[in-house]
Each structure stands twice: as structure tokens, then as C-alpha cells.
Amino acid sequence: MNSQFPDDELVKIWAADAAPVRETHEEVMALVTKRQKTFEKKIRVRDWREIVAAAIVGVFFLWAAAHSENLLQRVGNGIIVVGSVWIIYYLRTHRFHHIPSDPTLDIRSYTRQLFNEYEKQIRLLKQVKYWYLLPLYLGLMVGWAGSFRRQAQAGLMGPVLSAAFITGLFGAIWWLNEVWAARRVSAERDRMRALLSESDETKER
């Protein structure tokens, strides 16, 4: 360090005037406990939200399959039921078995762990069309085909519009996951990559 800013002066400036820990021991413990409860609740809600939604869809279409007018509709509803079970299985396997990054690791290892985590998230988002959208879309379209004759009696516009609506909705969900969300996660993954290469760069010097 040059003569104007000797290290000990910098250390003094750094250590001076920092706000002390204002909370009492009881307050610190109350904060930690409250935060821990909130965190655990958030994780529980996140983990169960989509599973409950998939279960409701599954039960509804199971009922619909039992009351279907024809075989094609029954097959379509059945595909959705199987699809819902598959989605629950997939979410449980990929999310519940997820091990969060360990903050007690050194910064470099932690950054690598975050990088791998983002890579995994991107892979999952890019595959949404296969594990999430395809089974449901396929089931709905087979069911649609089953009810086509009845719907078409009142004109072709009705069935065409309903098929277009389903396709549009699934297209939007696909875009939100594979393009919009994946782009956001990719930006963070790239930041982690930059941090990692920053430390690699020093190693090479």
C-alpha cells in the first residue's frame, strides 16, 4: 500500500463506526427462530403446491374417465391421470431429493455448487415440454378428438377454437418455462461461470 493509505489506517477506517449488533440475545434468537419457521414453511409450500395441483387434476380426470361418453375420451382422460401421477413422481424425484448448496464450503466450491445447481435448473426447464406439457397436452387432444363428433354437430368453429385455445395455453406455458425462466436462470449461471473463471484466471498467472 502506498504511503498515503497504509494498511493499518485502512483497517481503522474499515472497523470504525460499524453499527453494532443492536439486538439482545433473546431478540437474536427470536429473529432466527422466526426466520427458520418462515423458511421451512416456504419450502413446504413450494414442494407441495404443484404436487397438490397435479393431484387435483388427476382426481378430476379420473372421475371424468369413469364418466366418459366413448373410448377415445376415456383414453384421453386416462392419459391425463397417468400424466399427473408421472408429474408428481418427477417433481418428488427432482425436487425433494435436491440437496441445497452448502454455505460452509469455501467460496470457490460454493460457487461451483451454485453453477451446477443452475445448470440442473436450466435442464429441467428445457425439458418441461416432455415431462410436464406433453402428457397433459396429449391427453387433452385425444379427449378432444373423442368429443369432436358431438361438438362438430353445432359447427366446426367450436372444436377448432377449443383446440386452438388448448394449444395456445400450452404454448404459453412452454414459452414461460423454456424461454423466459431459462433465460433468467442462464444469466445467473453465466455470472457464476464468470466468477469461477475469474479465480481460474488467477491460478494461471
Place this chain on the structure above:
Amino acid sequence: MVLFETDQVGPDTEQKETFLDLVDRYGRALRRLTQVYVQSAADQQDLFQEILLAIWTALPRFRRESSERTWLYRIGHNVALTHVIKIRQKASRELPQDEQVFAVPAKDNLETGLIDRQNRRRLIEAIRVLPSLDQQILMLHLEGLSYAEMEEVTGLSSSNVGVRLTRARRRLSEWMQKVEVKI
């Protein structure tokens, strides 16, 4: 609200005592760390609490294979890294700096206190413009960690830490000369 029974003896009580002892000894250092990573007092408090939670959660797994100081700084920096990502994703960063960040000096030390505050603010600004890894190494250096300890926290070798630190100190010095810090 009763969180822990005072007469309770067992792992929870021991964990609580160790935890509070760590907060007493390293709380200020962890607060300093939050001031570099996030700007507003609310974000700093939020990050500080998140670090405390991470320490509390990790404490039962602490095997004393590393010193408690390096262990704490690892948690502090790693949690801050994730916290900054969350803030960025919420796009709620860069709020105006809050006075709470810097404690108000006592009346008789007002002038010295104001210079201290100004210098400290400038130092923090100077650290913020450094690349992320340099920021971390410089903060660890200012907290008085040795090269070996910095190596433990960052995962870089001592020589790499040395290269980074020299460069960061040079940049910091240039920047502080530019803004005319009074010492």
C-alpha cells in the same frame, strides 16, 4: 414468546450458547460484510439475519476442522452471494443508502465521527467497484485474516490470494486517492 427454556440442558442449550457467543464476537464483522454486498439498511439487516440463520442451521455440523472464524466468513460470504442473486432477481437493488447503516457518533466526537463515517462510506464504495473475488479477499484482509485463513475461506491458494490482494490494494489506493480520503 419463550423460545428456549433457560434451565434446559442439552444440545439445544449448548448450540444456543455457542451461537450467541459467535454473534457477540463476530456480529460486527458480519455486519461490515453486509454493507459491502448490499446498499440499503433494510437489505443489510435482511442479509444479516439470513447469515445468522445459516450459522444457526450449520452449527450442529461444525466439526472444528477449520477455525470458527474462517467457517463463519465462509458462511457470511456464501450467503451474501446467494442473497445478492435473490435481490437481483427481484430487481429491488440499489435503494438509497440509509443512515442506519452508519451509527451516529457521540456529540463530543461529532467532527471525528463525521470524518470516520465519510471515510468509511468511501472505503465501502471503493471496495464495491472491485471485482467480486477481489472484494472478498480485501474484506478478509481488512478483518485481519492471514493468507492461510483467506485460502481456507476462498478456496484459492495462498499465492493466488497474494496476487489478488496486491492488485486489489493497488486499485483501492488509486480509487481512494481520487476521492481524497482524509486520514
